[in-house]
Amino acid sequence: MDxxxxxxxxxxxxxxxxxxxxxxxxxxxxxxxxxxxxxxxxSASKNHSEAEKRRRDRINSHLSTLRKLxxxxxxxxxxxxxxxxxxxxxxxxxxxxxxxxVLTIPTHLDEVIIDLDLNTMEPNSDVFIxxxxxxxxxxxLFSEIKHALKSLRLTVVQADMTSLGGRIVxxxxxxxxxxxxxxxxxxxxxxSLKLLLGRIVASSSSWTMSxxxxxxxxxxxxxxxxxxxxGRS
Amino acid sequence: MDxxxxxxxxxxxxxxxxxxxxxxxxxxxxxxxxxxxxxxxxSASKNHSEAEKRRRDRINSHLSTLRKLxxxxxxxxxxxxxxxxxxxxxxxxxxxxxxxxVLTIPTHLDEVIIDLDLNTMEPNSDVFIxxxxxxxxxxxLFSEIKHALKSLRLTVVQADMTSLGGRIVxxxxxxxxxxxxxxxxxxxxxxSLKLLLGRIVASSSSWTMSxxxxxxxxxxxxxxxxxxxxGRS
DNA sequence: TACCGCACGTGGGCTA
DNA sequence: TAGCCCACGTGCGGTA
Numbered sequence: 001m002d003x004x005x006x007x008x009x010x011x012x013x014x015x016x017x018x019x020x021x022x023x024x025x026x027x028x029x030x031x032x033x034x035x036x037x038x039x040x041x042x043s044a045s046k047n048h049s050e051a052e053k054r055r056r057d058r059i060n061s062h063l064s065t066l067r068k069l070x071x072x073x074x075x076x077x078x079x080x081x082x083x084x085x086x087x088x089x090x091x092x093x094x095x096x097x098x099x100x101x102v103l104t105i106p107t108h109l110d111e112v113i114i115d116l117d118l119n120t121m122e123p124n125s126d127v128f129i130x131x132x133x134x135x136x137x138x139x140x141l142f143s144e145i146k147h148a149l150k151s152l153r154l155t156v157v158q159a160d161m162t163s164l165g166g167r168i169v170x171x172x173x174x175x176x177x178x179x180x181x182x183x184x185x186x187x188x189x190x191x192s193l194k195l196l197l198g199r200i201v202a203s204s205s206s207w208t209m210s211x212x213x214x215x216x217x218x219x220x221x222x223x224x225x226x227x228x229x230x231g232r233s
Numbered sequence: 234m235d236x237x238x239x240x241x242x243x244x245x246x247x248x249x250x251x252x253x254x255x256x257x258x259x260x261x262x263x264x265x266x267x268x269x270x271x272x273x274x275x276s277a278s279k280n281h282s283e284a285e286k287r288r289r290d291r292i293n294s295h296l297s298t299l300r301k302l303x304x305x306x307x308x309x310x311x312x313x314x315x316x317x318x319x320x321x322x323x324x325x326x327x328x329x330x331x332x333x334x335v336l337t338i339p340t341h342l343d344e345v346i347i348d349l350d351l352n353t354m355e356p357n358s359d360v361f362i363x364x365x366x367x368x369x370x371x372x373x374l375f376s377e378i379k380h381a382l383k384s385l386r387l388t389v390v391q392a393d394m395t396s397l398g399g400r401i402v403x404x405x406x407x408x409x410x411x412x413x414x415x416x417x418x419x420x421x422x423x424x425s426l427k428l429l430l431g432r433i434v435a436s437s438s439s440w441t442m443s444x445x446x447x448x449x450x451x452x453x454x455x456x457x458x459x460x461x462x463x464g465r466s
Numbered sequence: 467t468a469c470c471g472c473a474c475g476t477g478g479g480c481t482a
Numbered sequence: 483t484a485g486c487c488c489a490c491g492t493g494c495g496g497t498a
Contacts, residue, residue: 033333044484045476046474047484047485048475048476048477048485049475049476051485051486051487052474052475052476052487053473053474053475055312055486055488056473056474056489059311059312059315059474062312062316062318063315065319066315066318066319066322069319069322069323069326070322075469077471077476078292078293078471079292079295079471080295082292082295082299085294085295085299085318085322086298086299086302088322089299089302089303089318089321089322089325090302092322092325092326092329093302093325095329096325096328096329138474157396158394158395158396159392159394160393160394160395161391161392161393161394162391162393163390163391195288199350205317213353277493278492280468280469280491281469281470281491281492281493282472282491283488284469284470285470285472285490285491285492286489286490286491287489288470288471288472291488293489310487311487311488315492322477375494407473
C-alpha cells in the first residue's frame with residue numbers, strides 16, 4: 001500500500017543518472033585472471049554500460065507512454081502492462097472493424113448485398129436480414145426503398161446511410177414481421193428483396209449526376225470541427 | 234540481410250533452456266572473498282536466475298504477440314516495436330472516437346441537438362447544419378422528421394440512425410437549400426428546427442413502449458456473426 | 467523467511 | 483574497428 005515501492009518506475013528513467021554502480025549485479029566484472037586492466041578496455045566497458053543504459057531508458061520510456069495510453073494504474077508489472085496493451089489493441093481492432101462495417105463509405109460501384117444467416121434461425125423467433133445498397137444519390141431513393149421494404153413486409157430495425165460525392169451507401173438491418181416463415185419462404189423473400197433493390201439501384205445509375213452533392217471542403221471542415229460533438233461521451 | 238541474426242527473437246523464448254552460462258555477463262558471481270560457497274545460497278541463486286529467465290520469457294512472449302498484432306516486420310527493435318505499438322494505439326483511439334461520434338448509441342434521455350458553426354459560413358456557399366435526435370422509437374418517426382425538414386426546406390446530406398432497445402438516435406447533416414441566407418435567417422431556422430424536432434421527440438415519449446424492439450440476444454449474435462460482412466474492406 | 471520485479475553491467479552475435 | 487541489440491545472472495528493495 002506504499003507507493004514509494006514503485007518510485008523507480010516513475011523516477012528511474014529521469015533521475016537515475018548517478019553514474020556508478022548503484023546496485024547492479026555484474027558490477028564486479030569478474031576479472032579472475034588478475035591482470036592489470038587496460039585503460040582502453042575500461043573506457044570501452046564504460047561506453048558499453050552507458051549505451052546499454054540509454055537503450056533501457058528508451059524502452060522504458062515507451063513503456064511509460066504505453067502505460068499512460070492504456071490508463072494502466074501504477075503498480076503494474078511490465079508483463080501485465082504488455083498483456084493489457086495486447087488486450088487493448090485487440091479490442092480496438094475489433095471495435096473499429098465492427099464500426100466501419102456498419103458505417104461504410106460509398107464506393108463508385110453499384111451494388112446490392114443481402115446478408116442472411118439461416119443457421120441461426122430459430123422457430124418462432126424474429127428473422128433479421130442485413131441489406132446494403134450502394135448507388136447514385138437522388139431525392140426519391142429513400143421513398144422508393146421504403147416502398148420496396150413495405151411491400152415485402154420488412155421492418156427497418158437499424159439504418160445507416162452515408163452520402164459522399166453524389167454517391168450513397170445505405171445499410172439496413174431488416175426484421176421479417178411475418179412470424180411463421182420457413183427457410184424456403186425466407187430464401188424467396190431474400191431473392192425478391194435483391195431484385196427490388198437492384199431495380200432501384202439501376203434506375204439511380206440512369207440519372208444524370210446532379211452537382212448538388214459534390215465533395216465540398218466545407219463539409220469536411222464541418223466534420224473535423226471541434227464543435228462537432230454531441231455531448232454524449 | 235541474413236535472418237539468422239534475429240533467430241533469438243524467434244527461438245530464444247522457446248529453445249534457450251540449455252541451463253548454464255551460455256553467454257551471460259554476471260555469471261561469475263564475483264566471489265572475491267575466496268570462501269567456500271554454501272549450498273543453500275547456491276541453490277537460491279539458481280532459483281533466482283531461473284525465475285528471472287521466466288520473467289524475461291513472459292515479457293518477450295507478450296512482445297512477440299504484439300509484434301504479430303501490429304504486423305511489424307521481423308528484424309525490428311524492441312524499442313521501435315513499442316514505438317510502433319504506441320502509434321497504433323493512438324491511431325486506433327482517434328479512429329474509434331471519430332467513428333463513434335458519427336454512429337452513436339441511443340441513450341435513455343430524450344434530446345435534440347442542433348449544431349451550427351456560423352464562423353465557417355461563407356457568402357454564396359452552402360450552409361450545413363448538424364442535427365441529432367434521441368427518443369423512443371416508433372413507426373411514424375421517420376416520416377414526421379422528413380416532413381419537418383421539408384417544411385424548413387432542409388435537405389438531408391447524411392443520415393445515421395441506430396435503434397437499440399426501443400430507443401433510437403438519428404444524426405443528420407442538413408443542407409440549407411435557400412441560397413441567400415444571412416446569419417439572422419439561419420439562426421431563426423435553427424430555432425424553428427429545434428422546436429419542430431422537440432415536438433416530435435415529446436410525442437414519441439408519450440407513446441407506450443412497444444415490446445417489438447427489445448434488445449434481443451439474437452440481434453447481438455447477428456452483429457457479431459462472421460457472416461456479417463459486406464465484402465467491402 | 468522466501469519470493470518477486472527491477473536496473474544494472476556484462477559477453478556474445480551481428481552489421482556498417 | 484566501433485556500434486548496436488540481445489540474454490544473462492546478480493544485488494537491491496519491497497511484498498506476503
